[in-house]
Amino acid sequence: MFIISWNVAGWSSTSRMIREDFGSIASFLQRTQADIVCLQEVKGSWAKLEADPCGMGASDGGRTLAIDGWESFWSFSGKAHRGFNGVVSFVRKDLTWWCDSRPFSEEDLNDEGRVIVTCHSAFVVVNTYVVNARHGQRMAFKMRFLYSLKNLLTQLKKQTGKPVILVGDLNQTYRAEDACWSLRRLSLPALRNLVYVCQAGGEEAEKTWAQKFPWLPMPTLQRLQGIITEQVSCMLLADDDNEGVVDSNKSISVESAVLDETRNDTEDGKNGNTGAHKSLTLLKQLIRERREQRRRNGGSDPLATLEELCRAGLQGFPVESFMRRQPSTHNRELFALTQYCGLPPHEDEGVQFMKRLLDELHLCDTLLVTSSSAENKAERQEGGEASMRVVCPYTCWDQSRNRRQRNEGTRIDYILIDEMLLPALVPCGMTENNVGVLSPMMGDANSLFATKKEASSAFFDEFDGRSALIGARRAMADGMYPAAPFDGSGLPL
Structure with a gap:
């Protein structure tokens, strides 16, 4: 089972470019080799979805709300936030038992179109686009949303008897390492x-x-x-x-x-x-x-x-x-x-919430799992933390200032799984598209390296060393992503 999470910042425009490059959304989804593709910030509305499913990226042609071999499950915001937010989960046919696009008891939370729940044979997937605090202006609402989300996860696990997987853009960091040093x-x-x-x-x-x-x-x-x-x-x-x-x-x-x-x-x-x-x-x-x-x-x-x-x-x-x-x-x-x-760059109450969420619901941050499930569980019980395989692994950058070029970003997108699923997890590894290195945990530098020069280069690795270079290379897809122009012509496609 392969799950992908992606904030698309507008699925209509993204799906249009996908068709230009891959011919159809079905071909693109097949190319990913994924079984479940969770998208956030799709934008749009129920009216647009019904009137033009192809334009909304729900279909490859005609008025049929379907993509060959796939089912899609949507949630849109209501009148107050129409055209914003929105999530969708594309799932291969016959893998979904049921779905819920309005899982909260509070209607104002449902009306923001931020969660879609899909139940499958071995687990329940919660695809979410968490509230942006907007420099504190919506912090109280964000925290109410997060606590309701936590209660939902607990409720789903209890009612279904299945482990849960939380996927999406959480608009939150919880470790200093989740952000470039200058953004901390x-x-x-x-x-x-x-x-x-x-x-x-x-x-x-x-x-x-x-x-x-x-x-x-x-x-x-x-x-x-x-x-x-x-x-x-x-x-x-x-x-x-x-x-x-x-x-x-x-x-x-x-x-x-x-x-x-x-x-x-x-x-x-x-x-x-x-x-x-x-x-x-x-x-x-x-x-x-x-x-x-x-x-x-x-x-x-x-x-x-x-x-x-x-x-x-x-x-x-x-x-x-x-x-x-x-x-x-x-x-x-x-x-x-x-x-x-x-x-971490985000507000402390959000940081503490994330840490409690992981601990109390026994969730694992999949990016940090670098060893076998048994070894990882032992590390957790001893209070340790698995070292990161992927260096400077950010998922969000300020494109208006070309921060992606230097990989000055934050990691706010996650796939968090119930620790019951750890034995089935394949840890994140190095691929052509995912360049990374194993980094030693920071400790006594002189005990880890033979010379002071080597120790110095390791300590400043994220500043101007190999990790900084590899992180920037990954962020720019090894040079495939062009820089954003400053002439008012918009972001590159």
Whole structure:
């Protein structure tokens, strides 16, 4: 059984190009050798599907809602979101027992067209396109959707007695490694803890530091700390100046950086914590006063200390906010810091939800399974984590800025399977279309490599080493994907 998941960002246009290249959708599906193909963000509507099944990519001709040898199961959004979202599962004939396009008890969740359930002989497949939080604007709704999705998976497993497979675009990362290092968040509390260790003093402490953090010298950490605290302070002031400005392109939302870590949401996404706002307001006032004092008296005293920023509830900021072109070593040093203080780019409540989902429902992230099922299960029970076979395995890039060329992306698309299915899983391997290498787990670099030079190249592998090159090669299909133009002509086909 071969299952594919793909966010197509519009199935009508995608299917049209597929017909140009393969002759028909049936030929394309046959070429994939898949048994189940789950698509997300198909867009469209029930009316369009019924009026023009061929145009919607549900048929290869005529008004018949069928593709030779396949059945398709659809879910579309209602009036409020018509033309957006939408999922479809193409399944080879006679493999599906039943399907459900409105599996939630809450109608507003069903009306977004984000889930299609198909039941098969050995398992149940849930194909989903999870809500985008839109920089916090829909975070509460996203969390309500996720908890309802979790309840649905539990209910399906109980009612059918079958293992479940969750497939789709989850619009979520849950590990720092699920994003390019520059797109991760930098944890201010983790940075503060590093600084505490650095400031311990004493010759023995310096030796211990050099052994534990060989690629992050103490002077480098202190310099980066100063840059980061100054930049965050300026962000706070800029955010204050932009208050009341309705512009999606204004400076980074500091409010979301605070709420991301300090709010105590319930399972329905409701939030009752207001203490963070008060702390933030007081900190902004203090920074503003110090800035005025700087202007009057000169000097370079910090606008805020790292401790003050953390005490106000500020926790995670995009690493990209602290990147610089000069000096040339700055970004390399920032990369080193990110290895110790990096967080997934998405909101912490979503990150924690994903981790609980995997743990409580006994689901396995198939991309991370690199050994036999027995070995992998033993690793999970011992609290370990299988090393990744595929390096920098991102599935989403900002095409408007040609981020795919450099593989600066995130992994938000998943196939999560019930651990009962592990014995039948064929781990992700290296193919012509899936270039990858086995990477050693990060640990004591000197114990893994013979020379310091080899250890250094391994530590910075994702920054400018072999993994970075292989990841970019895979993201661009070894040069087959052209760069996006900046002349207004649109994305390349």
